[in-house]
Amino acid sequence: MMRQTFALMRIELARLFFSRRWMAGLLIWGVAAKLAADEIAGHVVAARLGRWTVYDVHAALMNNAFLVCFLMLTTFVLIACDSPARDRETRLAHVMMVRSGGRLQWWTAKIVPMLLASVVFQAGAFGACIAVGVYDGGMLSREPSELALGTVKEGASVSTQLFFTPPTPDADMLVREVGTSLYLALGFAAIGMGILALTVRYPLSWLPGLAAVGVTLVDRILSWFVHASWYSWVSLPYRLMEAAHSAVVVDDPLPLWSSLLCWTVLLAGSAVGGARMLRDVDV
Amino acid sequence: MNETSFDTTTSAAARSVGACPLIDVRGVGKVYGSTTVLEDVAMTVRPGEVVGLVGPNGAGKTTLIRILSGMSRPSCGEGTVLGRDITTTAGRVPFMGLMVERPMFIETLNARRNLELLFSIRGVVDGSTACDVLERVGLDPSERKAVRTYSLGMRQRLSLAQAIGERPALVVLDEPTNGLDPLGIVEMRGLVRELADGDGMGVLLTSHLLAEVEAVCDRVILMHGGRARRVYAPGDADSRSTMVLEVAEPSDIERAACIAALEVIGREGPLRMRVKVHECVPDVIRALVGAGVGIEAIYRDGNGLERAYMEAVGE
Numbered sequence: 001m002m003r004q005t006f007a008l009m010r011i012e013l014a015r016l017f018f019s020r021r022w023m024a025g026l027l028i029w030g031v032a033a034k035l036a037a038d039e040i041a042g043h044v045v046a047a048r049l050g051r052w053t054v055y056d057v058h059a060a061l062m063n064n065a066f067l068v069c070f071l072m073l074t075t076f077v078l079i080a081c082d083s084p085a086r087d088r089e090t091r092l093a094h095v096m097m098v099r100s101g102g103r104l105q106w107w108t109a110k111i112v113p114m115l116l117a118s119v120v121f122q123a124g125a126f127g128a129c130i131a132v133g134v135y136d137g138g139m140l141s142r143e144p145s146e147l148a149l150g151t152v153k154e155g156a157s158v159s160t161q162l163f164f165t166p167p168t169p170d171a172d173m174l175v176r177e178v179g180t181s182l183y184l185a186l187g188f189a190a191i192g193m194g195i196l197a198l199t200v201r202y203p204l205s206w207l208p209g210l211a212a213v214g215v216t217l218v219d220r221i222l223s224w225f226v227h228a229s230w231y232s233w234v235s236l237p238y239r240l241m242e243a244a245h246s247a248v249v250v251d252d253p254l255p256l257w258s259s260l261l262c263w264t265v266l267l268a269g270s271a272v273g274g275a276r277m278l279r280d281v282d283v
Numbered sequence: 284m285n286e287t288s289f290d291t292t293t294s295a296a297a298r299s300v301g302a303c304p305l306i307d308v309r310g311v312g313k314v315y316g317s318t319t320v321l322e323d324v325a326m327t328v329r330p331g332e333v334v335g336l337v338g339p340n341g342a343g344k345t346t347l348i349r350i351l352s353g354m355s356r357p358s359c360g361e362g363t364v365l366g367r368d369i370t371t372t373a374g375r376v377p378f379m380g381l382m383v384e385r386p387m388f389i390e391t392l393n394a395r396r397n398l399e400l401l402f403s404i405r406g407v408v409d410g411s412t413a414c415d416v417l418e419r420v421g422l423d424p425s426e427r428k429a430v431r432t433y434s435l436g437m438r439q440r441l442s443l444a445q446a447i448g449e450r451p452a453l454v455v456l457d458e459p460t461n462g463l464d465p466l467g468i469v470e471m472r473g474l475v476r477e478l479a480d481g482d483g484m485g486v487l488l489t490s491h492l493l494a495e496v497e498a499v500c501d502r503v504i505l506m507h508g509g510r511a512r513r514v515y516a517p518g519d520a521d522s523r524s525t526m527v528l529e530v531a532e533p534s535d536i537e538r539a540a541c542i543a544a545l546e547v548i549g550r551e552g553p554l555r556m557r558v559k560v561h562e563c564v565p566d567v568i569r570a571l572v573g574a575g576v577g578i579e580a581i582y583r584d585g586n587g588l589e590r591a592y593m594e595a596v597g598e
Contacts, residue, residue, distance in 0.1 A: 001375075007404045014400075015389055090387035094354055095445060098381050099404040103372065279372055282355035 004101045008109035011096075012083065016113045017120070021079045025121060028075040029128035036061035036129065037136045039163075040147065049146045054133030055173035056147050059164040061129055062180050062242050069216040069237040072125060073188060077212035080117035081192045084110050085199035085207060093283055103278050107200075111271055114196060118189035122181040142174045150248070165246035180242050183259075187240045190263040190270070191215065197274035200281060233258070236266075302329045305453040305485040306351060308362030308369055313346050313355065313509075321346050321509045324360070330452065333479045333486040335496040337588075338506030339596060344489045345384070347506075348457055351487070352381050365453055378405065380446035380454035380484075384461065386438050390431035394441050395424050401445050408449050416448040417441075421470055435462030443471070447478060454478060456488040460495055468492070472499045497588040505595040512595035515588050525584040526564070529555045531577030544570045557584060 037057045044052050061067055084107075087093035093106065100106045134140065150166045167176055195208045219237045229252050232238050239259045243249040306328040313321035321343040328334045336344045349355040351364050353376045362369050365377035388397045398413035414424035420440040430441065439462050446454055459475070460468045476499055478484045490496050496503055497517045505513040516522060525548070530536060533553045540547050544567045549557040560567045564581070571578055584590075 003406060004404050007406065011389075011400050011404070018391065020391075091383040091385070092387045094352065094383050095381055095386075095401065096404070097354070098352060098376055098378055099401065101375050101378075103376070280356075282349065 001101050001105060004099065005105040005108055008096060008100050008105060009112050012109045012113045013116070016080060016083065016117055019079070024075055025079055025124055026128075028071050029125050030132065032061055032064075032067045032071050032125065033057060033128040033132035034136075035067060036064060037132045037138070039064070040138075041136060044147055047147065047151075049151060051137075051139050051145065052147045053141050053143075053145045053173060054130045054138040055142070055177045056145055057133040057136075057138060058126055058129035058177045059148065059173075059180065059242075061125065062177075062184055063164045065237060065241060068184070068240055069219075070213070072121070073191065073216065073237075073240075074209060074212040076118065076121045076188050077192060077195055077208045079121070080114045081195045081208040081212075082199070082205045083114075084196060085203040086205040088203040088283055089205055097283065103283070104275055107275050107278050110196065111193070111274075114192050115189050118185045118192060119182070121188065122185040126177065126181050142172050144169060144171055144173055148173065163249070164243050166248055183242065184240060186260070186263045186267070187236075190266040191236060193267045193270040193274075197270040197277065200274045200277045236262075239263075302331065304329050306362075306364050306487065308351070308360060308364070311347065311350060311357045311360030311362070311369070313343070313350065314358040319509055321350070321357070324504075324506075324509075324511045325362075326504060326511065328453065328485040328487050330485050331479050331483045332502070333475060333488065333500045335500035335503040336487065336489040336506060337491070337493060337496055337503055337592060342506040343509040344506055345457060346509075348455055348487070348489065352379060352455055353377075378449070378451055380449070380451040382439075382442045382446040382454070382456040382459055384457045386442035388430045388438070388441065391429050393427050393429055394422055394433075394437075394444070395426070397430055397441065398445055398448060402448060405449060412448055413444075416444045419447075420444045420474065421467070436464060436467055439463055439471075440467070443474070447482075447484070450482065451484065453485045453487070456486065458489055458491070460490055460492055468495060471495075475499050493588045493592055503588055503591075505592055507596050513591055515591040517588060522587050523583065524560050525587055526558055526560055526581055527551075527555060527584050528558050528571075528581050529579040531579055535576045535578075538574050539571060539576045542567075542570050542574055542576075554579070 040052055040056050040060050084093070087096065097103060097106045100109065139145070144167045148167055149169060167173065191212070195211045198211060199207055216237050219235050223231065223235065232244065232252065232254060238244050239254065239262060244254050245256045245259065247253045304327040306326060309325040311321060311324045312319065324343070324347060326334070336347065338344055346355065350357050350369060353364070353367065353372060356372050357369060360369070365379060367375070367377045389400065392400070394417060395413050398417065399410070402408050402412060417424040420443050422437065422440050422444065430438070433441065439459065443456070443459060446456065456475070460471050463471060472495055475486055475488065479486050488500070501516065501518060503515045503517070504511050505515060528539060530539065531554070536550065536553070536556060539545070539556070544562045545558040545560045547556050548559050551557065568578065568581065
């Protein structure tokens with residue numbers, strides 16, 4: 001059984017990572033990184049700060065709700081989360097399942113590539129930020145820039161940057177941004193897992209993309225009407241933002257542990273729930 | 284079991300009667316909400332036997348195949364497929380060759396690579412199997428074109444290749460002749476018979492081409508409205524004794540009807556009738572000649588399945 005699961009997983013990995021859909025990922029990474037870099041550059045001028053680093057671009061991107069939730073999350077879901085539904089629509093799932101030895105093996109072989117894809121997707125975004133940052137004149141220094149530290153300059157039209165958590169002066173920005181990437185990879189994987197589980201019940205290949213846009217859109221609409229502090233606890237897109245956990249940036253920060261717990265529970269719950277549902281549904 | 288349920292083992296091909304059934308199910312039904320799509324179906328398939336499932340669209344053929352292949356759980360019924368209880372979808376799914384309708388593959392890879400990947404899941408065949416089976420189904424193993432460029436007929440052949448490549452005990456073919464050209468249909472027919480006769484596989488197939496089903500199957504289950512209405516066995520004594528007699532003049536029909544060696548079961552125009560012969564064909568011909576019947580032709584009825592189908596669907 002293990003052998004069949006690994007063999008099936010290898011196929012799913014090849015299918016996912018050799019897909020032309022990653023071209024869309026490349027495009028989105030580039031666009032998102034450029035928009036974040038422009039935001040940084042504009043802010044640097046307004047705040048009369050010195051030079052900025054490529055890691056500032058990444059930090060800015062990771063805290064831009066539109067770029068992360070609408071562009072990146074949707075693209076990730078479209079790349080990595082429709083495989084179970086698509087295979088069931090085309091009945092490729094049938095010929096795979098009779099070979100895998102069981103439904104659980106097939107499900108496992110679908111989950112692991114999606115998890116890896118979330119890490120690769122964030123790595124791609126990270127790489128794009130560095131490339132675009134260098135191209136736009138950002139420094140490669142791992143020391144926090146004046147922008148990152150929120151330095152206040154006399155005569156500046158904006159006093160400090162408030163869109164990502166200021167690091168400590170001795171922080172290693174590379175390590176910090178790798179950590180932010182991994183956090184976002186966990187968040188994307190958890191949401192992706194929830195969507196995969198949804199497609200077990202409703203095997204429609206267009207559903208994942210719609211669900212990704214829907215999660216963000218519904219959250220945006222609700223956030224206009226619900227101003228209670230509890231809403232930030234239940235808003236998944238809000239939790240994706242690194243700055244949502246910073247007392248410097250927001251008034252009522254979420255504890256980081258609560259978000260890690262939220263993503264872990266969503267990830268594990270969806271994986272187990274999906275497996276249980278798959279046991280009972282007609283494929 | 285009610286009267287519309289058939290034990291399809293009763294007219295099984297003689298060579299497979301003693302063998303342990305690969306499929307042995309009874310009373311199988313499937314209900315979606317308030318809609319019954321399958322009701323009280325019983326069937327067996329033994330090694331070396333080709334069993335056909337025919338019926339109009341919506342008759343329940345694909346639903347039955349999904350249940351037998353472990354992709355769907357029946358609402359009622361019992362039995363086993365390759366030893367696995369059909370009432371559960373948990374646990375191990377036994378391997379069977381499965382050819383699905385409108386097959387899809389990993390579209391960016393060529394046929395050989397697709398097969399190698401699929402065969403690698405179980406790892407029971409060696410690397411040359413993909414080439415061998417591609418040749419067997421009439422595809423070129425050295426073809427480098429991606430599967431996305433394939434015609435429906437080529438996809439059908441590739442789908443058959445993936446189903447039979449690992450030499451499963453049981454092969455389930457859903458519309459295997461769909462999209463094939465006439466030559467492809469003839470080749471498919473020969474290949475299916477070869478799988479049963481040569482490789483000893485049990486084959487369950489569905490098709491709308493009645494003549495092809497009749498030519499290749501040992502037994503045919505006629506389905507309509509979710510039920511198995513009738514079982515037709517092209518090779519059994521009853522089917523073989525049904526003949527068509529064509530005569531020279533209308534009066535010959537009356538003379539032929541008086542002969543004890545045959546029984547008229549239907550007239551088809553002034554000069555042709557279907558008869559059931561009670562003696563061997565040469566004796567019947569001698570009796571006809573002796574009675575002064577002008578025989579234009581006498582031949583075995585090749586449309587038995589079509590008639591049975593029309594009767595079953597019309598019931």
